[in-house]
Amino acid sequence: MVTDKKIPNSFMNGPDENGHFGLYGGRYVAETLMPLILEVEKAWHTARDDDVFWEEFHALAKDYVGRPSPLYYAKATTAHLGGAKIYFKRDELNHTGAHKINHCLGQILVARRMGKTRIIAETGAGQHGVATATVCALFDMPCTVFMGAEDVERQSPNVFRMKLLGAEVIPVTSGSGTLKDAMNEALRHWVANVEDTYYLIGTVAGPHPFPEMVRDFQSVMGKEVREQMMEKEGRLPDSLVACIGGGSNAMGLFHPFLDDTDVRMMGVEAGGHGVNTDKHAASLTGGSTGILHGMRSYFLQNDDGQITEAHSISAGLDYPGIGPEHAYLHDLKRVQYVSVTDGEALEAFQMLSKLEGIIPALEPSHAFAHVMKIAPTLPKDHILVMNLCGRGDKDIFTVAEKLGLEI
Amino acid sequence: MSRIETTFSALQADNKKVLITFIMAGDPDAEKTLNVLSALPDSGADLIEIGMPFTDPMADGPAIQDAGLRALDSGMDIKGVLTLVKKFRQNNAVIPIILMGYFNPIYKYGCDIFSKDAAAAGVDGLIIVDLPPEEDTELRVPAQDAGLDFIKLLTPTTKGERLDKVLQNASGFLYYVSIAGVTGTKSANIDEVGAHIIDIKAKTSLPVAVGFGIKTPTDAANMSKIADAVVVGSAIVENIKQNQSSNDLSDIISTQVHALKEAI
Numbered sequence: 001m002v003t004d005k006k007i008p009n010s011f012m013n014g015p016d017e018n019g020h021f022g023l024y025g026g027r028y029v030a031e032t033l034m035p036l037i038l039e040v041e042k043a044w045h046t047a048r049d050d051d052v053f054w055e056e057f058h059a060l061a062k063d064y065v066g067r068p069s070p071l072y073y074a075k076a077t078t079a080h081l082g083g084a085k086i087y088f089k090r091d092e093l094n095h096t097g098a099h100k101i102n103h104c105l106g107q108i109l110v111a112r113r114m115g116k117t118r119i120i121a122e123t124g125a126g127q128h129g130v131a132t133a134t135v136c137a138l139f140d141m142p143c144t145v146f147m148g149a150e151d152v153e154r155q156s157p158n159v160f161r162m163k164l165l166g167a168e169v170i171p172v173t174s175g176s177g178t179l180k181d182a183m184n185e186a187l188r189h190w191v192a193n194v195e196d197t198y199y200l201i202g203t204v205a206g207p208h209p210f211p212e213m214v215r216d217f218q219s220v221m222g223k224e225v226r227e228q229m230m231e232k233e234g235r236l237p238d239s240l241v242a243c244i245g246g247g248s249n250a251m252g253l254f255h256p257f258l259d260d261t262d263v264r265m266m267g268v269e270a271g272g273h274g275v276n277t278d279k280h281a282a283s284l285t286g287g288s289t290g291i292l293h294g295m296r297s298y299f300l301q302n303d304d305g306q307i308t309e310a311h312s313i314s315a316g317l318d319y320p321g322i323g324p325e326h327a328y329l330h331d332l333k334r335v336q337y338v339s340v341t342d343g344e345a346l347e348a349f350q351m352l353s354k355l356e357g358i359i360p361a362l363e364p365s366h367a368f369a370h371v372m373k374i375a376p377t378l379p380k381d382h383i384l385v386m387n388l389c390g391r392g393d394k395d396i397f398t399v400a401e402k403l404g405l406e407i
Numbered sequence: 408m409s410r411i412e413t414t415f416s417a418l419q420a421d422n423k424k425v426l427i428t429f430i431m432a433g434d435p436d437a438e439k440t441l442n443v444l445s446a447l448p449d450s451g452a453d454l455i456e457i458g459m460p461f462t463d464p465m466a467d468g469p470a471i472q473d474a475g476l477r478a479l480d481s482g483m484d485i486k487g488v489l490t491l492v493k494k495f496r497q498n499n500a501v502i503p504i505i506l507m508g509y510f511n512p513i514y515k516y517g518c519d520i521f522s523k524d525a526a527a528a529g530v531d532g533l534i535i536v537d538l539p540p541e542e543d544t545e546l547r548v549p550a551q552d553a554g555l556d557f558i559k560l561l562t563p564t565t566k567g568e569r570l571d572k573v574l575q576n577a578s579g580f581l582y583y584v585s586i587a588g589v590t591g592t593k594s595a596n597i598d599e600v601g602a603h604i605i606d607i608k609a610k611t612s613l614p615v616a617v618g619f620g621i622k623t624p625t626d627a628a629n630m631s632k633i634a635d636a637v638v639v640g641s642a643i644v645e646n647i648k649q650n651q652s653s654n655d656l657s658d659i660i661s662t663q664v665h666a667l668k669e670a671i
Contacts, residue, residue, distance in 0.1 A: 018541060026541070026542050027539060027541050027542060028510060028537045028538065028539075028542050029465075029537060029539065030465065030466040030536055030537060030539075030560070030562075031539055031559075031560045031561065031562045031564075031565055031573065031584070032466075032562040032563070032564050032584060032587050032588075033564075034539045034541075034564070034565075034569065035564045035565070035566075035569055036564070174469065174472055175462065175463065175472070175476070180463065181463075184463050184464075184465050187465045188465060188466070188467075188468075188589045191465075191466065191587060191588060191589060192586075192587060192588035192589060192592070192593075193587075194564060194587050195587075290511045290514060290515060291509075291510045291511045291514055291537065292463055292511060293463075293465075294537075299511075301511070301515070303515065304484040304485060304512055304515065304516075305461075305485075305511040305512035305513070305514060305515030305516070306460075306461065306462045306479060306484075306512065307462045307463050307511070
């Protein structure tokens, strides 16, 4: 395999007409799904070019989700770390408590345009499941969420939330009973229900057009940051930092800045017990290229191409793959991908709670752990934006357990 | 003429239908798979499909998913699958063998080298579930160059222009997935399948096999009326699971296959 590492004129051109970002992406699905995937692509592209669609999206984003989310200058954190000037993009303030609602809103509008009458989704920690159940309640559509049996146990508050919102939660016991198996099961269910069902994928992964579509809905964050930063500082930021599981919050923040080559970007993967161990979820720093869930990207796998288990303290990052556009940006070196361990994320979780009075989700705690490492080494006029993509209410049980405390 | 062509034309000349049987390589282990495999031709199988296990088989129902996991637990991998075929070929040079599976293990092995090694081992064709025409060039070209047939999947949703696109570059035979669903689950509507096969046959001279949801000799008999071949997979795999510890495993599977062959 020859890797084409030539830098294109724009980093924002992808994907091509077949859904490829360089070598990555594509549509590696069973033939039964192909006509439907092509139909989703057509509906999405029609919607994308329709002002009425975006008016509806932005009206709901404003009044239902609470957009734009604030860009907050973290003064105490900046002083504590003693280096770069730190801002947080506060998507944890959205309705449902994370950025996931952005792409759920966009996708359910596409599903409605396609005339689909029921929604399915996969979820790991339950955040995407809750956001999907929320928009389904809003639009009165039946919703079925596939969730690994193990995650159903670990994330019982979110399971209860989904049920309150009217969704059916199906525990997945096949395979290893985690997020990747929930995604397999959702794809199998979709294959068997192609006529009336829309699969609302929860990250910038899966077959084309999902990585592109989810990115474009999430880019609302990066676009807002551009405007907010111009207002506050009169210039673009120097660095962007975001955590990565599948990569939706990172892609949404990064994408509008990709061609501003002075803006440095860092994606923070979940290093679990360390990327040199067999317990982590860092597909780029500790995996290799492969094909799963409809896309070519980087995956955790053995020499025989069998997918291996991911591990992270954060259920939302516990996925053995990554969105194809991240794989592409990794190879081009436009984005730098690093990892932090469970322990570092746990420390960052507590630090941010105390410093700013913001309890972050364990996912952005990974991003903050990296900020804690690099901010002190950067000059005071260096502006850094971190995506605070989710709030930590859902994680207090996990954190208490790790700290050996009882709630 | 390839083994696949020879098999189809010989049976068609006798006005008989082709029985295709699926088993998962390494389920429950390599030795038992070889025993079952070796007994298949005399039991009535006309073409053998061997599953290559994968951790995340997105088009398979519970029976074949579990068979894949049992196979992986027993240590089966791509090399092991090819070794199995090589050993089987020492005693049978006639019956066609198709490998069925997912792209990632092959991609990891290397498309060129896999195609050459598979052909050298005695494989006749490949069915790769997650390689639609949009993505198949990378494996189809080296596979066909090595003399392997690249067998395409057609489904109830493969109609109109889509059908033309899938038929391009197809070889060997066509595998019609009779239901919109995963393996071993619901049963097909025979009238709809029959009507669709007539549309397909109008556009190609390749034989059409029907699979997914064919479990019993009666299912096989019904489906054989409208197709050139029938594929039985999950039902055999279930039988292997239930009798995996039995010393008579290959006899039990032979009896099942014999009954299927009698019915078509």
